[in-house]
Amino acid sequence: MKFEVNEHGYYGNYGGAYIPEMLFPNVQELKEKYLLIMNDASFKEEFDLLLKDYVGRPSPLYYASRLSVHYKTKIYLKREDLNHTGAHKINNTLGQILLAKRLGKTRIIAETGAGQHGVATATVCALMGLKCIVYMGEIDIERQAPNVARMKLLGAEVIPATSGSKTLKDATNEAIRDWINNPVDTYYIIGSVVGPHPYPDMVAKFQSVISEEIKTQLKEKTGKEDPDFVIACVGGGSNAAGAFYHFLDSGNVKLIAVEAAGKGVDSGHSAATSILGKPGIIHGSKTLLMQTFDGQITEPYSISAGLDYPGVGPIHAHLFETGRATFASITDEEALEAAYLLCELEGIIPALESAHAFAHLKYLNAKPDEIVVINLSGRGDKDLATYIRHKDLANE
Amino acid sequence: MNKLNQLFSKKNKNILSVYFTAGFPKLDDTAEILSELLTNGVDMIEVGMPFSDPLADGAVIQRSSEQALQNGMSIAKLFDQLKNNSIKSSSAVLLMGYLNPVLQYGMEKFCKDASGLGISGVIIPDLPLHEYTLHYKELFEKYDLANIFLITPQTSESRIRLIDDCSSGFIYVVSSASTTGAKGQIEQSQEEYFERIRSMNLKNPLMIGFGISDSKTFTKACEYANGAIIGSAFVKALSGSNDLKASVNKFITEIRN
Numbered sequence: 273m274k275f276e277v278n279e280h281g282y283y284g285n286y287g288g289a290y291i292p293e294m295l296f297p298n299v300q301e302l303k304e305k306y307l308l309i310m311n312d313a314s315f316k317e318e319f320d321l322l323l324k325d326y327v328g329r330p331s332p333l334y335y336a337s338r339l340s341v342h343y344k345t346k347i348y349l350k351r352e353d354l355n356h357t358g359a360h361k362i363n364n365t366l367g368q369i370l371l372a373k374r375l376g377k378t379r380i381i382a383e384t385g386a387g388q389h390g391v392a393t394a395t396v397c398a399l400m401g402l403k404c405i406v407y408m409g410e411i412d413i414e415r416q417a418p419n420v421a422r423m424k425l426l427g428a429e430v431i432p433a434t435s436g437s438k439t440l441k442d443a444t445n446e447a448i449r450d451w452i453n454n455p456v457d458t459y460y461i462i463g464s465v466v467g468p469h470p471y472p473d474m475v476a477k478f479q480s481v482i483s484e485e486i487k488t489q490l491k492e493k494t495g496k497e498d499p500d501f502v503i504a505c506v507g508g509g510s511n512a513a514g515a516f517y518h519f520l521d522s523g524n525v526k527l528i529a530v531e532a533a534g535k536g537v538d539s540g541h542s543a544a545t546s547i548l549g550k551p552g553i554i555h556g557s558k559t560l561l562m563q564t565f566d567g568q569i570t571e572p573y574s575i576s577a578g579l580d581y582p583g584v585g586p587i588h589a590h591l592f593e594t595g596r597a598t599f600a601s602i603t604d605e606e607a608l609e610a611a612y613l614l615c616e617l618e619g620i621i622p623a624l625e626s627a628h629a630f631a632h633l634k635y636l637n638a639k640p641d642e643i644v645v646i647n648l649s650g651r652g653d654k655d656l657a658t659y660i661r662h663k664d665l666a667n668e
Numbered sequence: 669m670n671k672l673n674q675l676f677s678k679k680n681k682n683i684l685s686v687y688f689t690a691g692f693p694k695l696d697d698t699a700e701i702l703s704e705l706l707t708n709g710v711d712m713i714e715v716g717m718p719f720s721d722p723l724a725d726g727a728v729i730q731r732s733s734e735q736a737l738q739n740g741m742s743i744a745k746l747f748d749q750l751k752n753n754s755i756k757s758s759s760a761v762l763l764m765g766y767l768n769p770v771l772q773y774g775m776e777k778f779c780k781d782a783s784g785l786g787i788s789g790v791i792i793p794d795l796p797l798h799e800y801t802l803h804y805k806e807l808f809e810k811y812d813l814a815n816i817f818l819i820t821p822q823t824s825e826s827r828i829r830l831i832d833d834c835s836s837g838f839i840y841v842v843s844s845a846s847t848t849g850a851k852g853q854i855e856q857s858q859e860e861y862f863e864r865i866r867s868m869n870l871k872n873p874l875m876i877g878f879g880i881s882d883s884k885t886f887t888k889a890c891e892y893a894n895g896a897i898i899g900s901a902f903v904k905a906l907s908g909s910n911d912l913k914a915s916v917n918k919f920i921t922e923i924r925n
């Protein structure tokens with residue numbers, strides 16, 4: 273594969289492990305063991321069985337006929353929203369917790385933005401009987417209240433991150449600081465294809481089940497494995513990495529990564545990293561990130577907590593730089609419109625994050641016989657308050 | 669000879685190194701704090717280059733960094749301040765900060781300018797040995813800047829030996845598995861760890877840092893190493909100060925007693 277990490281953990285110019293020495297033993301242990309563990313037959317068996325019986329995989333590939341008529345092309349939805357806990361995040365947390373158990377760890381920490389990764393982590397911790405601590409930005413705790421309640425009900429301790437912009441980036445800082453202070457018993461379940469090597473590769477591999485299934489399901493439905501387009505939203509980039517993974521070497525499949533433009537790419541309130549970012553170091557890897565001229569990390573903005581992150585995973589920086597994926601950006605308003613349209617035409621309430629991917633359909637200009645797969649990364653239950661508030665505002 | 673090596677060849681015990689965040693409490697305090705520390709006989713100084721996301725730091729240095737950035741501090745600004753108040757030819761001054769601002773300034777330009785200002789070394793916690801060797805080692809050597817590596821209670825013996833081989837200046841012995849900040853005292857288990865490191869007879873001098881906050885912890889750390897580094901406690905002492913000169917003098921006098 274052309275888009276795999278090299279032995280130093282780099283995708284082209286991006287990646288690596290820029291970690292303080294305090295984290296070295298843990299990250300090194302992971303680096304030495306993750307592939308051995310993931311390729312072990314008993315690990316695979318346990319992981320696959322839980323994906324099937326606990327998560328509910330394979331998630332359906334659904335032909336969205338009314339949406340297809342609306343956009344005059346053939347649209348399939350990969351229904352990650354139907355997974356247990358309501359998003360793709362659990363594919364990764366399940367994989368990582370099985371790994372953590374094999375490493376003998378007893379205390380799990382995680383960061384979360386929208387709360388989906390926090391819920392997915394709390395869930396698998398309950399499943400495995402491990403202690404769970406989730407760091408979440410103070411602002412996100414307010415705007416994603418239902419997920420906070422879920423995590424608590426599942427037995428997790430939710431600790432507010434009160435530094436900086438009080439969102440995902442700061443929650444990640446706090447989780448890393450926790451790991452520095454608890455180097456022996458603790459395992460850090462990172463929620464996206466970010467962080468030091470080997471996390472980006474490991475998370476991408478756990479999420480790659482998405483594109484593996486798309487291939488089989490599309491073949492069954494249409495007779496061919498490869499769609500013309502795969503579209504996914506990008507926060508850190510895990511659902512996109514999973515949806516793209518098995519198509520990366522198929523040059524005929526156009527990959528489209530959709531970032532959050534927030535109030536507009538030039539508004540100063542945006543999270544469109546590929547446009548606004550420059551190469552730099554964030555959370556242990558070299559990648560594209562939004563920053564000031566002096567290299568201070570900028571506070572991003574998006575209506576969607578899961579996309580409100582100033583960087584992207586190094587794999588996406590590489591896909592962007594090489595042109596293998598096209599990067600688009602969608603404003604808050606466009607995402608809301610796309611969510612309302614999906615409710616109306618298909619009876620599906622998407623997560624605000626996923627709505628960004630749907631909003632790109634109007635710019636796609638796909639031909640009537642072309643096949644478009646959209647990764648519906650999560651369901652919109654957590655965003656109901658936002659959807660209703662904006663609808664009410666529009667109706668006033 | 670690099671000024672760090674000069675320092676350690678002149679003096680090998682009770683070396684006091686003090687950290688402060690540049691641009692804190694006020695933007696233009698940097699030069700005054702630096703010169704007061706030197707006046708008070710501090711052996712080594714670490715000038716913190718503030719970063720928005722200081723991963724290895726506890727609350728005190730996080731807050732001082734945030735304030736310094738709000739005050740308008742940057743590497744360019746800091747170098748300007750150091751230019752006007754040139755570092756004395758004999759004093760060992762290090763820069764401590766995170767990699768991203770340094771990369772944006774430009775690694776070569778950074779090394780060149782720092783070296784030109786009389787800086788002896790750099791501590792960048794998120795630039796570990798592997799990435800340093802892969803990308804930046806040659807530049808540091810070209811400009812005679814020591815890159816200081818950290819070791820922790822979890823660092824394996826073989827890695828400590830490797831770090832010793834790749835180090836110049838000294839080795840920064842992180843006192844416990846922790847972010848920066850005061851703990852109050854030094855535990856028995858920490859002393860055992862210090863003893864373990866001391867008995868390895870490494871080539872490089874050892875400086876113990878993190879959680880060293882007062883005369884008692886400083887003295888204890890110095891039993892096991894060539895010296896110790898005080899950061900958060902000093903930053904805290906500055907934060908409420910309305911007379912920097914007096915605050916620095918009081919703090920250092922107390923440590924030295």
Ligand SMILES: Cc1ncc(COP(=O)(O)O)c(C=O)c1O
Nearest residue numbers: 388464507508509510511578650
């Ligand atoms: C439903 C959903 N989609 C997408 C994302 C963005 O993350 P990633 O880019 O890693 O898929 C999140 C993050 O919380 C999410 O909850």
